[in-house]
Amino acid sequence: xxxxxILKVIATTFNSRSVRExxxxxxxPPIKTLLSQNFTDATSIHSMHDFLIKKELDSAEDxxxxxxxxxxxxxxxxxxxxxxxxxxxxxxSISDHRNFRFLERSNKGWSYGAFSESFFKYSxxxxxxxxxxxxxxxxxxxxxxxxxxxxxxxxxxxxxxxLGTSSYCHGLIxxxxxxxxxxxxxxxxxxxxxxISEAGIDLLPxxxxxxxxxxxxxxEGEVRFTNFLIKHGLSVRDFRPNKTLMxxxxxxxxxxxxxKFPSRLELxxxxxxxxxxxxxxxxxxxxxxx
Numbered sequence: 001x002x003x004x005x006i007l008k009v010i011a012t013t014f015n016s017r018s019v020r021e022x023x024x025x026x027x028x029p030p031i032k033t034l035l036s037q038n039f040t041d042a043t044s045i046h047s048m049h050d051f052l053i054k055k056e057l058d059s060a061e062d063x064x065x066x067x068x069x070x071x072x073x074x075x076x077x078x079x080x081x082x083x084x085x086x087x088x089x090x091x092x093s094i095s096d097h098r099n100f101r102f103l104e105r106s107n108k109g110w111s112y113g114a115f116s117e118s119f120f121k122y123s124x125x126x127x128x129x130x131x132x133x134x135x136x137x138x139x140x141x142x143x144x145x146x147x148x149x150x151x152x153x154x155x156x157x158x159x160x161x162x163l164g165t166s167s168y169c170h171g172l173i174x175x176x177x178x179x180x181x182x183x184x185x186x187x188x189x190x191x192x193x194x195x196i197s198e199a200g201i202d203l204l205p206x207x208x209x210x211x212x213x214x215x216x217x218x219x220e221g222e223v224r225f226t227n228f229l230i231k232h233g234l235s236v237r238d239f240r241p242n243k244t245l246m247x248x249x250x251x252x253x254x255x256x257x258x259x260k261f262p263s264r265l266e267l268x269x270x271x272x273x274x275x276x277x278x279x280x281x282x283x284x285x286x287x288x289x290x
Contacts, residue, residue: 074106
């Protein structure tokens with residue numbers, strides 16, 4: 001049997017996350033990609049992992065298509081990390097259609113550091129990498145097979161975004177801001193290797209400062225992770241741009257539906273809040289308060 005062609009990397013951690021009961025609109029164009037989540041302790045994160053593993057087991061169809069790698073960042077949570085590794089080993093023992101793998105690492109660079117380290121470690125074993133986070137659920141072998149074919153058919157295509165692309169990041173000009181939202185999507189291994197070589201870097205980009213401010217983690221991580229491909233002659237584009245391909249893991253666990261495209265009313269509310277916020281900021285600056 002041929003080796004699986006794709007490695008699906010799922011970045012995770014037992015660090016507490018902020019709570020969002022509903023997805024928020026972000027980026028340019030404005031769509032809902034700051035997804036809902038409510039995983040504030042180890043118990044809720046373990047429940048999320050159980051849900052993800054079951055969904056992956058239930059949805060897998062083609063054993064030659066894809067392996068799964070759970071990358072857990074932050075070695076401080078040793079007992080929880082080991083418990084997740086045990087779950088991965090159990091899933092691997094009962095799965096007929098997926099090989100489940102596990103990698104533990106320090107939390108350097110958030111999810112983008114996890115993506116980079118997994119690529120460095122496994123790039124010689126797979127033809128494609130699909131990068132994802134634990135709070136996003138994307139299933140269906142047909143999607144991944146079609147994305148691989150689209151990459152094969154366009155030699156200049158560097159990355160296919162499954163959440164959509166954005167051309168905005170605070171403090172950056174548009175050319176430097178174009179990126180795949182959340183860094184979630186698929187790329188061919190050989191093109192990533194080529195871009196890394198041309199860029200003169202050792203790893204896929206991520207924020208190397210462990211104490212970095214959030215905005216720098218986004219600029220050096222989420223944005224540069226795929227924008228550097230554009231800088232080296234490759235394109236980054238949406239896969240099936242008019243469709244919602246994912247759901248937040250939290251919504252899926254609650255049995256809720258999800259649509260990433262905002263309604264007209266939601267867009268009006270978003271732009272109104274943005275105008276008010278910018279107006280208040282300018283007013284504060286005029287008073288010397290900022």
